[in-house]
Amino acid sequence: VQLQASGGGLVQAGGSLRLSCAASGRTLSNYGMGWFRQAPGKAREFVAAITRRSSGGGTSYADSVKGRFTISRDNAKNTVYLQMNSLKDEDTAVYYCAADRVRVGVIRRDPNAYEYWGQGTLVTVSS
Numbered sequence: 001v002q003l004q005a006s007g008g009g010l011v012q013a014g015g016s017l018r019l020s021c022a023a024s025g026r027t028l029s030n031y032g033m034g035w036f037r038q039a040p041g042k043a044r045e046f047v048a049a050i051t052r053r054s055s056g057g058g059t060s061y062a063d064s065v066k067g068r069f070t071i072s073r074d075n076a077k078n079t080v081y082l083q084m085n086s087l088k089d090e091d092t093a094v095y096y097c098a099a100d101r102v103r104v105g106v107i108r109r110d111p112n113a114y115e116y117w118g119q120g121t122l123v124t125v126s127s
Contacts, residue, residue: 001023001024001025001026001028001031001099001116002023002024002025002116003021003022003023003097003098003099003116003117003118003119004021004022004023004024004118004119005019005020005021005095005096005097005118005119005120005121006019006020006021006022006121007019007020007121008094008095008121008122008123008124009122009123009124010124010126011087011123011124011125011126012087012125012126012127013087013088013089013125013126013127014086014087015087015125016083016084016085016086016087017084017087017123018081018082018083018084019035019081019082019084019095019097019121019123020079020080020081021033021035021079021080021081021082021097021118022077022078022079023078023079023080023099024078027075027078028073028075028078028079028080028099029052029075030052030101031052031099031100031101031102031116032049032050032051032052032099032100032101032102032106032107032108033049033050033071033073033080033097033098033099033100034046034047034048034049034050034097034098034099034100034108034109034111034114035047035048035049035071035080035082035095035096035097035098036095036096036097036098036111036114037091037093037094037095037096037123038093038094038096038120039090039092039093039094042093044096044111045062046062046109046110046111047061047062047065047069047082047095048060048061048062048065048069048070048071048082049071049100049107049108049109050071050072050073050080050107051104051105051106051107052102052103052104052105053104053105058105058107059071059107060107060109064090065084065091068084068085068086068087069082069083069084069085070082070083070085071083080097082095082097084123087123087125088125089125089126089127090125091123091125092123092124092125093122093123094120094121094122094123095120095121095122095123096117096118096119096120097117097118098111098114098115098116098117098118099114099115099116099117100113100114100115101115
């Protein structure tokens with residue numbers, strides 16, 4: 001599956017962005033999906049993930065983004081989203097979406113579990 005992330009940009013602190021991850025090649029409904037990020041000089045870290053189910057799917061968030069970010073998916077559009085609100089300087093990073101061929105109902109936070117990765121989209125938050 002090929003993943004294409006988009007929606008990044010420059011935003012002021014306190015603002016919002018919505019990232020999209022569009023898939024081609026295979027249907028996303030077969031995959032758990034995750035968002036990760038990597039800031040300059042830092043390791044890639046988990047941001048959010050969602051199970052394979054399209055409705056009522058389970059989600060998981062890093063503590064640093066809980067209550068501010070929302071992951072969702074539209075399997076009909078083969079797209080996963082990350083709505084980011086109340087952005088902070090420390091959210092500045094390249095954001096990656098990834099696909100995990102995991103069984104239904106399971107969420108994994110380890111990036112090594114994810115088989116397919118998008119190219120990344122840069123989010124810059126200015127104060």
